[in-house]
Amino acid sequence: xxxxxxxxxxxIRYGGPPAAIKKxxxxxxxxxxxxxxxxxxxxxTSHPVSNIAIVQFAFxxxxxxxxxxxxxxxxxxxxxxKTYGVLRLLLGIAGSLAFQGSVTRWIADHRRxxxxxxxxxxxxxxxxxxxDGRTSSLVKNMWYAHVGWMFDExxxxxxxxxPDLLRDPxxxxxxxxxxxxxxxxxxxxxxxxYLFGGAEAxxxxxxxxxxxxITLLHNVxxxxxxxxxxxxxxxxxxxxxxxxxxxxxxxTFGEGWHNxxxxxxxxxxxxxxxxxxxxxxxxxxLLKRLGIxxxxxxxxxxxxxxxxxx
Numbered sequence: 001x002x003x004x005x006x007x008x009x010x011x012i013r014y015g016g017p018p019a020a021i022k023k024x025x026x027x028x029x030x031x032x033x034x035x036x037x038x039x040x041x042x043x044x045t046s047h048p049v050s051n052i053a054i055v056q057f058a059f060x061x062x063x064x065x066x067x068x069x070x071x072x073x074x075x076x077x078x079x080x081x082k083t084y085g086v087l088r089l090l091l092g093i094a095g096s097l098a099f100q101g102s103v104t105r106w107i108a109d110h111r112r113x114x115x116x117x118x119x120x121x122x123x124x125x126x127x128x129x130x131x132d133g134r135t136s137s138l139v140k141n142m143w144y145a146h147v148g149w150m151f152d153e154x155x156x157x158x159x160x161x162x163p164d165l166l167r168d169p170x171x172x173x174x175x176x177x178x179x180x181x182x183x184x185x186x187x188x189x190x191x192x193x194y195l196f197g198g199a200e201a202x203x204x205x206x207x208x209x210x211x212x213x214i215t216l217l218h219n220v221x222x223x224x225x226x227x228x229x230x231x232x233x234x235x236x237x238x239x240x241x242x243x244x245x246x247x248x249x250x251x252t253f254g255e256g257w258h259n260x261x262x263x264x265x266x267x268x269x270x271x272x273x274x275x276x277x278x279x280x281x282x283x284x285x286l287l288k289r290l291g292i293x294x295x296x297x298x299x300x301x302x303x304x305x306x307x308x309x310x
Contacts, residue, residue, distance in 0.1 A: 011160030036211025056209030067094025069280040080268035097185040108161040117240040124149040145226035220251040228258035236263035254278030
C-alpha cells in the first residue's frame with residue numbers, strides 16, 4: 001500500500017527502497033540478538049555460568065550504554081561538548097557496538113524526534129494514534145514507540161537532519177564500517193572469553209556479553225522513547241509529553257531524566273536535582289576536569305519549543 005506523505009515533511013521519506021532497507025536492517029539488528037537471548041535464557045536454566053561471562057555482560061553493557069548516552073546522544077546528536085578526535089572515535093565505536101544502527105542514521109532519527117516531539121512526524125512518539133482511554137490504544141501506541149517505529153514506512157534523510165555527520169570523516173568512517181563493528185560486538189566477548197577461560201567461557205561470554213547484553217540494552221534505550229513519554233514526572237516544563245522516570249534513568253545511566261533533557265536538549269547534564277543520578281553526565285564532568293573535553297554546555301532552561309532541533 002502506498003503511503004501518502006503529509007505536508008511539512010522535508011527530510012522524511014515515505015516507502016520505497018529506503019523503507020525496505022530500514023526494515024531489513026532493523027530486523028537483523030533486533031532479531032539476531034533476540035533469538036540468541038532466548039537461547040541464552042534456556043541455556044542458563046541448566047548450566048552454571050562462569051564469572052568471566054558475568055563480568056563481560058556488565059562490562060559491555062557499560063561500554064555500549066555509555067557509547068549511546070555520551071557518544072551517540074550527547075556528543076554526536078546534540079554537540080553538548082567538544083573533544084579530541086581519538087575520543088570522538090572511541091565514543092562512536094562504543095555506540096556502534098550497541099546494535100542500534102549506524103551513527104548517521106541514529107543521529108538523524110533522534111534529531112527528527114526532537115524537532116517534532118510528540119507531534120506529527122515524530123520518529124517514535126507513544127501518542128501517534130488516537131487515545132480514547134482504551135487499553136488497546138495504549139498498547140498500540142507504546143508498541144509503536146518502543147519497537148514498531150523501526151518497521152514503519154518512514155526514513156529520515158541524513159542530508160537534512162545530519163549534514164554535519166556526512167562531512168565528518170570520523171562519522172563517515174563509522175558508518176562505512178558499521179557492519180564490521182556489529183560483528184565485533186559479538187566477536188569481542190567471545191574472543192576475550194576464550195583467552196581467559198577457554199571454549200566454554202567463550203561460548204557463555206557470547207551469550208551473555210553478546211546476545212543478552214544487546215537485547216537488554218535495546219529495550220532500556222527504547223524505554224526512553226516509550227515509557228519516557230508516557231509515565232513519570234514533568235518538573236522541567238517542556239511542551240511535550242517527555243517524562244522523568246527514575247527506573248529508566250537508572251538502567252540507561254541518566255538518559256531517563258527525559259523531561260529535563262527535552263527542556264534543554266543541548267545541556268550535557270540531565271540531572272537537575274540532587275537525587276537525580278546521571279552517570280553519563282558524571283563521565284562528561286570527569287573528562288572536563290581532566291581536560292579531555294571542553295566547551296561543555298551546562299545551561300538548564302525551564303521550557304523549550306517542541307520545534308527546537310538543538
